[in-house]
Amino acid sequence: MIIAGAELKKHSSDTENVKRLDHELSATKDRYQALVRGCNERLTRLEEALPLADKFHDMHEQVLSWLQRVEPELLAGSEPTGAEAEKQLDVSNNYTVNCQLLYCAELNECTGCC
Numbered sequence: 001m002i003i004a005g006a007e008l009k010k011h012s013s014d015t016e017n018v019k020r021l022d023h024e025l026s027a028t029k030d031r032y033q034a035l036v037r038g039c040n041e042r043l044t045r046l047e048e049a050l051p052l053a054d055k056f057h058d059m060h061e062q063v064l065s066w067l068q069r070v071e072p073e074l075l076a077g078s079e080p081t082g083a084e085a086e087k088q089l090d091v092s093n094n095y096t097v098n099c100q101l102l103y104c105a106e107l108n109e110c111t112g113c114c
Contacts, residue, residue, distance in 0.1 A: 001028060052110040059106060063099060 005025045012018050 049110055052106075056106045056110055059102070063102075 002025055005021055005028070009018050009021045009025070012021065
């Protein structure tokens, strides 16, 4: 488009038309440069976020692996009753909350760089 505009400008004898073309070409170049700048900034942020996303994924896989190993042991025990059942439920809930906090911290770390 810029090349075509420059060609039109060369072949135009009307100075008003040339001025208008210059203005439009300049505006188009500015928009294009702003777009390229924005794309480069986003690419940089994404390149910075990729290692964090990989780390998060690795940690998630480790937690899932641990859960798969531990779950049968937890389910194999006798079913507790009364206060013992409440205590185990509290421990389970605390673990779940801690896992969620870990995920949130990792997500905040990942999104903080973007």
